[in-house]
Amino acid sequence: MIRALGWVLRRDLLLAFRRRGDVVNALVFFVIVVSLFPLGVGPEASQLRNMAPGVLWVAALLACMLSLARLFAPDHQDGTLEQMLLAGEPLVVLVMGKVIAHWLMSGLPLVLIAPLLGLQFDLPGDALVVLCVSLLIGTPVLSLIGAVGAALTLGLRGSGVLVALLVLPLFVPVLIFGAGSVGATAAGTGAEAHLLLLGGFLALALVLAPWASAAALRIAME
Amino acid sequence: MLEARQLECTRGDRRLFSQLSFRLSRGQLLRVAGANGSGKTSLLRIMCGLLAPSAGELRWQGRPIRAEREEYSRNLAFVGHLNALKDDLTALENLQFAAALGGMPADAGRMLAGLDRFGVAHCAELPVKVLSQGQRRRAALARLALSPAVPLWILDEPFSALDVGAVVELERLLAAHLASGGMVVLTTHQEVQVVAHAVLRIDLDLHTAALLAA
Numbered sequence: 161m162i163r164a165l166g167w168v169l170r171r172d173l174l175l176a177f178r179r180r181g182d183v184v185n186a187l188v189f190f191v192i193v194v195s196l197f198p199l200g201v202g203p204e205a206s207q208l209r210n211m212a213p214g215v216l217w218v219a220a221l222l223a224c225m226l227s228l229a230r231l232f233a234p235d236h237q238d239g240t241l242e243q244m245l246l247a248g249e250p251l252v253v254l255v256m257g258k259v260i261a262h263w264l265m266s267g268l269p270l271v272l273i274a275p276l277l278g279l280q281f282d283l284p285g286d287a288l289v290v291l292c293v294s295l296l297i298g299t300p301v302l303s304l305i306g307a308v309g310a311a312l313t314l315g316l317r318g319s320g321v322l323v324a325l326l327v328l329p330l331f332v333p334v335l336i337f338g339a340g341s342v343g344a345t346a347a348g349t350g351a352e353a354h355l356l357l358l359g360g361f362l363a364l365a366l367v368l369a370p371w372a373s374a375a376a377l378r379i380a381m382e
Numbered sequence: 383m384l385e386a387r388q389l390e391c392t393r394g395d396r397r398l399f400s401q402l403s404f405r406l407s408r409g410q411l412l413r414v415a416g417a418n419g420s421g422k423t424s425l426l427r428i429m430c431g432l433l434a435p436s437a438g439e440l441r442w443q444g445r446p447i448r449a450e451r452e453e454y455s456r457n458l459a460f461v462g463h464l465n466a467l468k469d470d471l472t473a474l475e476n477l478q479f480a481a482a483l484g485g486m487p488a489d490a491g492r493m494l495a496g497l498d499r500f501g502v503a504h505c506a507e508l509p510v511k512v513l514s515q516g517q518r519r520r521a522a523l524a525r526l527a528l529s530p531a532v533p534l535w536i537l538d539e540p541f542s543a544l545d546v547g548a549v550v551e552l553e554r555l556l557a558a559h560l561a562s563g564g565m566v567v568l569t570t571h572q573e574v575q576v577v578a579h580a581v582l583r584i585d586l587d588l589h590t591a592a593l594l595a596a
Contacts, residue, residue: 167482171471178470178509239464246430247483248456254483382433 164249168257176265182230187269190223194277205282212281213291213342220270220295220338221331224302227266228327229320231258231310232377245381251374259307259370267299283346290345290355297358298338304362304369305330311376334361383407383443384429384534384565390437391424398424399586400437408533408563411556411576415569416586422569423463425586426538429567430460442534456485459529462538465522469511473497473521476510480525484532496527500551519543523552526559535559537568549574 176183197215198208235241244254274295275288283291309327313319341354383406390400398421406412414422427433429440431447431454440447447454467476477496478488497503500520505513513521519542526535535556541549549572556566556576566576 164483164485167479167488171468171475171479174475175468175470237464238468239462239466240468242432242460242462242464243466243480243483245432246455246458246460248452248485249483250452 161249161253164247165253165257165260168244168254169261172258172261173264176261182227183265183269186223186226186266187273189226190219190270191273191277193219193222195280198280208281209283209346210343212278212283212287213339213346215281216274216277216291216342217295217298217335217339220274220299221302221328221335223270224266224299224306225324225327227262228306228310228323231262231307232314233310233319236314236380241377242381245378251377252370255307255311255373255377256370259303259373262307263300263303267295267303270299271295283342287342287345290351291342294338294341294351294355294358297355297362298334301334301358301361301365302331304365305334307373308369308376311373311380314377314380334358337361385441385444386429386438387441388438389425389428389435389440391421391428391433392436393421393424399589402438402584402589404582404584406565406567406582407580408565409560410565410580410582411560412565412567412582412584413570414567414584414586416584420586422586423538425584426460426462426536426567426569429536430458431455457532458534458536459484459526459532460536460538461522461525461540465518467510467518467522470509472507472509473502473513473524474506476521477524477528481528484529486528492528493524496524497521499527499555500524500548515543516545516548520548523548523555526555530559530562530564533564535564535566535568537566539569539571541570541572541574 194216197211201207232241235244245251247254271292274291278288278291306327309323312326313322316322337354337357341351341358344354345351385405387403389402391398404412414425416422424433428435431451442454442457474490474493477493481488481493494503494506497506500523502517502520502524505517510518510521523540540552544552553574553576560566
């Protein structure tokens, strides 16, 4: 089972490496959206500090959405998804492999570049650390929930818009506590409670989302 | 042994076929015939467990296939309309991934032998996107050469896009599989000569006509 997960992960990473453009696009999108705000709002440091957590987190949600359309659709088009459904391994495991690969390509780069972007907003050092940690816990949840949305809208017309409508409301709790944790650190109240709640979301999504995605994929293939 | 009982398939509000029963045993070839749109692909997808029949059931070794999905899938090799090849991976990488999914060892030597059987070993290191339609089909069929131990092969139009040499090679592969006790289900519009001691034939057009007359 672990072997099959490893193969799916390996294949998706290899594919991403061969099509580096897709990964870089989402990252550049994130950087540009975040950088537009200081330019648009002006260089008032206290104002920038206040809006930084929200801006960074919303941009992360949107960057994650961008890559969701390509999570299952290419496999659906070329028939490899059919073969995955007919593999002798549980589909849940294979879906998990795809979600991990998606996070490594769309979530992890955001976590790594976020502190640099935080500097544009004059965030203090401890807030930058919390920003990183909150993204590290929160972006896997986005990939997991996003996978359910991508599976549900597979093969539908206009699935790109549909997946946004379906998934963005579900991202709201992650956004509130993710951005809240950074805000709380800046305000001096401590981010622990927010981060623990984010961890709770991650645990819940890890348990439920792969099963929901697998079930949705089976329905989509009928 | 694969047994179908009173299968019915409805797509949208159109009933494609109903009360379809058959039994496929070791060494037998089942050829599904019918006009375009008569439900051949749907029947094959039902037999794979990808599609649920609107009535009836399929049993593998006496057990319903949808109850033990993974167990059934391990006994099944499916080559559909789509080649299930990733454009950005090489033919070899594609084959390795397919073998790994099927729970088979994925060493390069075996893969190359499979590709060689269909005459595409020289394309093994090329990305699939530069291959021709026929070469892609050959690379997809090479999966079968790797799965002699998988008893049930379900093939949707396996002969499409193949040239004469590849058709002969595939016929030979199917005959060898049947001779060693395997089962093959296929749809085709071409006349093929597969040596098998028993060839079953379902004609979905005739089946529907017979039902209408009855």
